[in-house]
Amino acid sequence: MVIALGARVEQSFRRAIANVTRHGDTDIFPFPIENHVFFDQIEATISALGEIHRDFRSNLTEYPPSNISALAPVSYTGFRWATQIDPLWNLYFLAIVLEISDEIEKERVPTKSGVVHSYRISWNEDLSKIFDDRYSWRSFIEHSIEAAKKYKFVVICDISEFYSRIGHHRIENALAHLNLGSDIPDRIMRFLSNFSNTNSFGIPIGGPAARIISELTLNQVDQLLVLQGIEYCRYSDDFHLFANSEEEAFSNLLFLTEKLQRTQGLQLQKSKTRIMSSAEFVATSPIRADDHDVSEMDDDSNPHRGARNLLSLSLKFDPYSPTAEDDYEELRE
Numbered sequence: 001m002v003i004a005l006g007a008r009v010e011q012s013f014r015r016a017i018a019n020v021t022r023h024g025d026t027d028i029f030p031f032p033i034e035n036h037v038f039f040d041q042i043e044a045t046i047s048a049l050g051e052i053h054r055d056f057r058s059n060l061t062e063y064p065p066s067n068i069s070a071l072a073p074v075s076y077t078g079f080r081w082a083t084q085i086d087p088l089w090n091l092y093f094l095a096i097v098l099e100i101s102d103e104i105e106k107e108r109v110p111t112k113s114g115v116v117h118s119y120r121i122s123w124n125e126d127l128s129k130i131f132d133d134r135y136s137w138r139s140f141i142e143h144s145i146e147a148a149k150k151y152k153f154v155v156i157c158d159i160s161e162f163y164s165r166i167g168h169h170r171i172e173n174a175l176a177h178l179n180l181g182s183d184i185p186d187r188i189m190r191f192l193s194n195f196s197n198t199n200s201f202g203i204p205i206g207g208p209a210a211r212i213i214s215e216l217t218l219n220q221v222d223q224l225l226v227l228q229g230i231e232y233c234r235y236s237d238d239f240h241l242f243a244n245s246e247e248e249a250f251s252n253l254l255f256l257t258e259k260l261q262r263t264q265g266l267q268l269q270k271s272k273t274r275i276m277s278s279a280e281f282v283a284t285s286p287i288r289a290d291d292h293d294v295s296e297m298d299d300d301s302n303p304h305r306g307a308r309n310l311l312s313l314s315l316k317f318d319p320y321s322p323t324a325e326d327d328y329e330e331l332r333e
Contacts, residue, residue, distance in 0.1 A: 008099060013049045016095035017042055018128035019208065025090050026082075026206030028072050034087035045091070052092050056187055064194055065089035072205075081164065082205045085195070090207065093191050096184050097209040098123075098130070103178050104212060109222045111135060114143050116222055118236040119211045130208050140235035141287045147231060148278040151242040153249040156281070157256070157273040159237035159266050163205045166217055167265050168192055171203075174216045188213070201265075211236075217264065224259050232256075242278075249275045 021039035024031050038045045052059045065086035072082040085093065105121040111132075117140035122132035148154050159165075168189060175185035196202040203210045214236070225232055230252050231242040239256060243249035253273070260266045276284075 009053065009095075010046065012095040012099040013046050013091075014042070015098050015123065015128070015130075016049075016091050017045055019130055020087075020091055020094065022128045025087065025094075026084060026204075028082050028206040029068075029084040032084070032087050038087070038091065045088075048088060049092055049095060052088075057190070060190060060194055067195070080161075080205065083195070085204055085207070089191075090209075093188075094207065094209040096187055096191075097212050100175075100178065100180055100182075100184050101130070101212055103180060104216045107178065108215065108219050109226060113226075115226070115232065116215075116234050117143065118234065119208070119215050121212065130212075137235050138287060140233055140238070140240075141285060144233045144240045145282055145285060145287070147233060147240070147242050148281050151231065151244055152278055153243045153246060153275060154278055154281040155239070155241035155243070155249050155253045155273070155275050157239050157241075157253065157268045159260065160269040162237035162266065163210065163214065164202045165266055166203050166214060167201045168196070169200060170264050171213060171217055174220065178216075220263050221256070221259050224263070225256065228255060230255065240281075246275060 017038050021035050025035065067083050067085050069081060069083040071079040074080050101121045101123075108120075109115050111120055117135045117137070119130075120132040120135040121130060123130060144154070171192065172185065172189050175188065178185070192203060195204060203213060218234070218237075222234065232252075233240045241249065241252040241256065243252055253275070257268055260268065
């Protein structure tokens with residue numbers, strides 16, 4: 001049966017399919033075989049998504065997502081619990097988030113401020129990419145180095161168990177503040193409740209839809225830091241705060257800690273929170289301000305040479321490219 005879809009909904013479905021079939025559904029798990037089917041059967045996939053959309057609540061109850069959860073490594077000895085969402089439901093979740101992604105991006109701290117570098121939404125039709133390549137972990141580090149030159153101290157910290165501890169009530173409030181006038185927020189919240197087995201916290205790890213939702217949630221903290229006049233940079237759950245004295249650095253850290261706890265119910269990782277001099281921050285950064293200096297890069301005695309060479313690589317692979325096998329071999333080399 002053909003389901004009549006609005007132009008915007010159908011566009012969101014097509015974008016979700018294009019993104020997932022080209023770039024995968026997560027950066028954690030292997031590329032599922034269903035994604036190949038979605039690529040080969042686009043119209044049939046859109047029809048299936050339309051069926052879900054037509055009667056979302058009934059479908060979520062009668063045909064709930066069949067997710068796969070497993071421990072995923074985060075370091076040599078560290079692990080986190082990650083979930084690969086049912087491929088069709090993952091497409092639907094991404095599609096409804098993409099439908100409101102422009103509104104989410106408008107609410108965030110503007111890119112021109114150079115503050116937030118994670119997952120800036122800017123759909124690229126040619127590459128089927130959701131996020132703007134100009135803003136990344138690398139740009140976060142580079143901007144932090146430049147900011148450190150103007151201050152004497154830097155606080156480095158990140159949020160503990162960020163994705164698994166995000167509260168659904170906080171997400172619901174953030175979605176409500178968008179004033180969308182649609183039922184998309186309700187659909188998102190019902191999907192997340194199903195994902196978390198009715199627990200009131202936790203979102204999927206590794207997929208773009210969850211990243212967009214997480215950025216919307218942290219936007220409240222971003223806005224409070226800006227209003228407080230604190231110079232900082234953020235990439236996802238990583239923060240760099242800048243100050244001209246240890247007292248100011250500690251005050252900034254205290255402000256962030258309090259706002260994270262009060263507004264989001266989140267905490268910073270104690271073991272990863274440090275106050276250091278700007279000179280130490282720059283010296284120990286994997287990307288240095290003089291990264292372009294070829295002579296230094298070629299110096300085998302440089303302790304950061306290997307890390308910086310690795311971070312300078314840009315590895316992009318399209319499994320549907322007509323030269324996919326050759327591309328893979330080239331990247332592997």
